[in-house]
Amino acid sequence: NAGVTQTPKFRVLKTGQSMTLLCAQDMNHEYMYWYRQDPGMGLRLIHYSVGEGTTAKGEVPDGYNVSRLKKQNFLLGLESAAPSQTSVYFCASSYLGANYGYTFGSGTRLTVV
Amino acid sequence: SQQGEEDPQALSIQEGENATMNCSYKTSINNLQWYRQNSGRGLVHLILIRSNEREKHSGRLRVTLDTSKKSSSLLITASRAADTASYFCATDATGNQFYFGTGTSLTVIP
Numbered sequence: 001n002a003g004v005t006q007t008p009k010f011r012v013l014k015t016g017q018s019m020t021l022l023c024a025q026d027m028n029h030e031y032m033y034w035y036r037q038d039p040g041m042g043l044r045l046i047h048y049s050v051g052e053g054t055t056a057k058g059e060v061p062d063g064y065n066v067s068r069l070k071k072q073n074f075l076l077g078l079e080s081a082a083p084s085q086t087s088v089y090f091c092a093s094s095y096l097g098a099n100y101g102y103t104f105g106s107g108t109r110l111t112v113v
Numbered sequence: 114s115q116q117g118e119e120d121p122q123a124l125s126i127q128e129g130e131n132a133t134m135n136c137s138y139k140t141s142i143n144n145l146q147w148y149r150q151n152s153g154r155g156l157v158h159l160i161l162i163r164s165n166e167r168e169k170h171s172g173r174l175r176v177t178l179d180t181s182k183k184s185s186s187l188l189i190t191a192s193r194a195a196d197t198a199s200y201f202c203a204t205d206a207t208g209n210q211f212y213f214g215t216g217t218s219l220t221v222i223p
Contacts, residue, residue, distance in 0.1 A: 033210065103158070106154060106155045
């Protein structure tokens with residue numbers, strides 16, 4: 001089993017460009033999450049989904065959009081990248097939310113110049 | 114914010130010693146989890162403790178939870194160099210999502 005797979009692993013964007021980060025899980029998990037990790041800030045929740053076709057905002061949703069068209073995929077979009085979005089992005093999934101542990105992907109390191 | 118806060122921010126010990134790190138949080142929770150993150154990698158789930166539990170063990174890990182003090186501790190016994198990593202606590206209040214602290218950086222010196 002691959003678990004949670006994130007693509008790409010690294011990306012450099014120019015300010016104003018757009019991109020989509022893909023998260024795929026093969027564990028039939030209902031819940032999926034996008035976090036960003038910045039030095040000294042810990043992990044902050046961007047958006048999450050409690051099932052196919054659903055999305056909800058987390059702590060820091062501004063500047064990001066998400067979609068969950070298929071149960072196994074959770075996409076994070078940046079419509080107009082800003083330097084403040086330079087971060088490491090982690091996707092996670094869970095069988096049924098906070099009563100179960102999360103499985104994390106290996107991260108996407110994004111730099112916006 | 115419901116975010117947990119780990120203490121200390123950094124900890125350095127000799128191999129074979131025990132490592133203790135603490136987590137404090139602000140609001141009532143349903144569950145609390147501990148995760149490990151090796152440098153440049155994703156987080157790995159270590160243990161989940163529910164609000165009605167006081168202590169859990171998993172191998173060399175021991176987690177305690179004191180809901181009256183809104184705090185938890187993670188004890189790693191007989192530490193190894195491979196335990197070098199950052200450790201995060203995560204708390205939930207809503208049941209849908211966990212909030213992570215800023216982590217404790219543990220260095221185990223061989």
